[in-house]
Amino acid sequence: xxxxxxxxxxxxxxxxxxxxxxxxxxxxxxxxxxxxxxxxxxxxxxxxxxxxxxxxxxxxxxxxxxxxxxxxxxxxxxxxxxxxxxxxxxxxxxxxxxxxxxxxxxxxxxxxxxxxxxxxxxxxxxxxxxxxxxxxxxxxxxxxxxxxxxxxxxxxxxxxxxxxxxxxxxxxxxxxxxxxxxxxxxxxxxxxxxxxxxxxxxxxxxxxxxxxxxxxxxxxxxxxxxxxxxxxxxxxxxxxxxxxxxxxxxxxxxxxxxxxxxxxxxxxxxxxxxxxxxxxxxxxxxxxxxxxxxxxxxxxxxxxxxxxxxxxxxxxxxxxxxxxxxxxxxxxxxxxxxxxxxxxxxxxxxxxxxxxxxxxxxxxxxxxxxxxxxxxxxxxxxxxxxxxxx
Amino acid sequence: xxxxxxxxxxxxxxxxxxxxxxxxxxxxxxxxxxxxxxxxxxxxxxxxxxxxxxxxxxxxxxxxxxxxxxxxxxxxxxxxxxxxxxxxxxxxxxxxxxxxxxxxxxxxxxxxxxxxxxxxxxxxxxxxxxxxxxxxxxxxxxxxxxxxxxxxxxxxxxxxxxxxxxxxxxxxxxxxxxxxxxxxxxxxxxxxxxxxxxxxxxxxxxxxxxxxxxxxxxxxxxxxxxxxxxxxxxxxxxxxxxxxxxxxxxxxxxxxxx
Ligand SMILES: Nc1ncnc2c1ncn2[C@@H]1O[C@H](COP(=O)(O)OP(=O)(O)OP(=O)(O)O)[C@@H](O)[C@H]1O
Ligand SMILES: [Mg+2]
Numbered sequence: 219x220x221x222x223x224x225x226x227x228x229x230x231x232x233x234x235x236x237x238x239x240x241x242x243x244x245x246x247x248x249x250x251x252x253x254x255x256x257x258x259x260x261x262x263x264x265x266x267x268x269x270x271x272x273x274x275x276x277x278x279x280x281x282x283x284x285x286x287x288x289x290x291x292x293x294x295x296x297x298x299x300x301x302x303x304x305x306x307x308x309x310x311x312x313x314x315x316x317x318x319x320x321x322x323x324x325x326x327x328x329x330x331x332x333x334x335x336x337x338x339x340x341x342x343x344x345x346x347x348x349x350x351x352x353x354x355x356x357x358x359x360x361x362x363x364x365x366x367x368x369x370x371x372x373x374x375x376x377x378x379x380x381x382x383x384x385x386x387x388x389x390x391x392x393x394x395x396x397x398x399x400x401x402x403x404x405x406x407x408x409x410x411x412x413x414x415x416x417x418x419x420x421x422x423x424x425x426x427x428x429x430x431x432x433x434x435x436x437x438x439x440x441x442x443x444x445x446x447x448x449x450x451x452x453x454x455x456x457x458x459x460x461x462x463x464x465x466x467x468x469x470x471x472x473x474x475x476x477x478x479x480x481x482x483x484x485x486x487x488x489x490x491x492x493x494x495x496x497x498x499x500x501x502x503x504x505x506x507x508x509x510x511x512x513x514x515x516x517x518x519x520x521x522x523x524x525x526x527x528x529x530x531x532x533x534x535x536x537x538x539x540x541x542x543x544x545x546x547x548x549x550x551x552x553x554x555x556x557x558x559x560x561x562x563x564x565x566x567x568x569x570x571x572x573x574x575x576x577x578x579x580x581x582x583x584x585x586x587x588x589x590x591x592x593x594x595x596x597x598x599x600x601x602x603x604x605x606x607x608x
Numbered sequence: 609x610x611x612x613x614x615x616x617x618x619x620x621x622x623x624x625x626x627x628x629x630x631x632x633x634x635x636x637x638x639x640x641x642x643x644x645x646x647x648x649x650x651x652x653x654x655x656x657x658x659x660x661x662x663x664x665x666x667x668x669x670x671x672x673x674x675x676x677x678x679x680x681x682x683x684x685x686x687x688x689x690x691x692x693x694x695x696x697x698x699x700x701x702x703x704x705x706x707x708x709x710x711x712x713x714x715x716x717x718x719x720x721x722x723x724x725x726x727x728x729x730x731x732x733x734x735x736x737x738x739x740x741x742x743x744x745x746x747x748x749x750x751x752x753x754x755x756x757x758x759x760x761x762x763x764x765x766x767x768x769x770x771x772x773x774x775x776x777x778x779x780x781x782x783x784x785x786x787x788x789x790x791x792x793x794x795x796x797x798x799x800x801x802x803x804x805x806x807x808x809x810x811x812x813x814x815x816x817x818x819x820x821x822x823x824x825x826x827x828x829x830x831x832x833x834x835x836x837x838x839x840x841x842x843x844x845x846x847x848x849x850x851x852x853x854x855x856x857x858x859x860x861x862x863x864x865x866x
Binding site for chain 1: 627670695712713714726767770771775
């Protein structure tokens with residue numbers, strides 16, 4: 219009776235979409251991720267960006283540095299030697315971000331200085347306040363500026379002084395490497411959190427409230443209940459995973475700032491997306507089945523949620539293994555390990571090094587594990603210990 | 609009259625979990641909840657299973673409705689064995705208890721359709737029955753209200769209605785009036801009588817003497833998992849009140865302590 223599966227699926231989806239709170243709970247993370255990552259990106263940009271808003275006072279500011287600072291977009295005010303103690307106090311009070319003191323006739327002294335002479339070199343002193351982030355970043359920027367001016371003076375050789383184009387990696391490769399590092403862990407976590415948000419409610423919840431028994435006294439097959447629930451939960455999990463993944467992909471360029479300027483998920487072709495869909499589908503089915511089994515075992519929703527925690531950690535650890543190990547495994551045997559194989563496939567797909575047979579083995583292994591899980595879940599629905607156990 | 613339900617030596621033993629032993633402060637590892645139970649119910653009657661807490665009423669009714677399997681013995685429901693033909697039994701009975709709950713996020717209308725689908729009731733018959741049952745129980749006004757916002761009485765009526773979407777010949781009802789106010793309880797008992805008058809067979813369990821006296825044709829007294837007496841109500845009471853008779857019987861079987 220195929221319609222039994224459909225009836226259960228329809229009901230599960232109706233319950234999910236009928237409750238605005240659960241819908242929000244599952245789809246909102248994607249929006250949150252987007253907002254959070256974008257915000258983090260902006261915040262990080264301000265930490266490492268040019269200290270344009272920083273107030274910098276320079277004593278005996280030489281012509282050369284003034285020009286360099288100007289072109290770096292830093293506004294400097296001139297201070298006098300007499301005000302030095304007062305200016306330092308301002309830095310301490312975080313009224314002033316940076317105080318730079320140059321020696322007398324800096325430009326001349328630098329030009330006259332002979333490195334071989336062994337005499338002390340002209341000394342520039344930069345006072346800052348490590349408690350203030352603006353001061354700290356102004357300090358980094360300004361000392362960086364001084365460093366590059368110094369190497370410019372003693373110009374014995376240049377490194378990469380041209381207009382760029384030294385990184386010979388293609389945009390495709392660098393995007394690939396980046397996504398291959400981030401996506402396995404992120405996707406695994408997104409998918410897992412999606413299914414652990416809905417499966418305990420759907421299975422342990424029905425047990426806890428006694429509504430499952432109402433269904434069990436009707437002629438519907440237990441396997442139809444198991445399959446219907448798992449399919450519906452998989453649909454919801456895919457939706458929630460898609461929402462989170464979309465949020466991430468849209469926000470990543472912002473998070474990475476300029477570094478990811480050329481980064482673009484559009485480098486992936488239809489082949490990659492199809493393979494990814496196959497991997498994600500088999501992974502979602504397996505994850506949902508695992509959480510469903512835990513939930514069927516648990517007496518209450520709370521209990522089910524606590525059982526889901528160790529599995530969450532396992533999934534995260536598996537996801538993290540994808541960040542290391544330099545690309546996808548080329549050893550087919552590795553793809554026989556459920557969930558680990560998903561991570562390997564995702565790494566491979568995003569880094570263009572996917573093993574086609576690996577994806578096939580993954581889909582087969584995860585599919586078989588899901589079937590086994592459905593079989594066990596059916597047995598559990600048939601077990602009076604599970605349904606009525608005290 | 610046709611013997612539509614035959615209970616043949618049903619026996620059920622539970623293994624007590626460590627948790628349950630702790631909660632009930634008992635050292636027993638197993639408990640025989642139902643012990644060689646035998647009785648019959650006839651077409652068109654209301655049969656009452658009367659017994660104190662823990663007597664084994666719920667366990668018995670769960671075995672009859674195939675939710676749990678007996679260790680030994682069997683029961684035939686209109687010829688179908690609860691052990692060997694559970695699917696057939698499920699489509700012939702309506703089972704209801706005060707513990708069987710409805711999913712609160714759904715409306716009576718949705719639930720009626722859902723259970724009709726589970727029972728394979730076709731659309732036309734479904735709409736016809738829905739109309740009829742909803743009107744009779746006054747559910748029609750609340751058809752589109754989520755169960756969560758319904759009163760306890762209305763919920764119980766909805767439970768009753770969705771458990772008989774398929775118009776079963778046998779209705780098994782564990783503690784039908786538990787937790788209901790007098791008005792709602794009356795609606796339920798009136799409905800059970802009506803069903804009987806239509807020729808349905810109804811098995812109810814309760815520990816409430818007055819319910820048995822009000823609606824049952826025959827009664828079985830169950831104590832410690834055993835049927836100690838089973839007969840027509842007037843023969844059981846023999847002029848006394850059911851309550852007095854019950855305590856007499858209880859003293860004879862369970863010994864002292866009453
Ligand atoms: N799933 C179970 N696991 C262990 N023991 C159980 C289980 N179900 C029932 N029992 C035990 O079996 C005995 C009979 O229980 P049952 O629920 O059938 O009694 P009852 O007559 O319905 O009582 P009540 O009036 O309290 O509903 C009780 O002692 C109960 O603790
Ligand atoms: Mg009971």
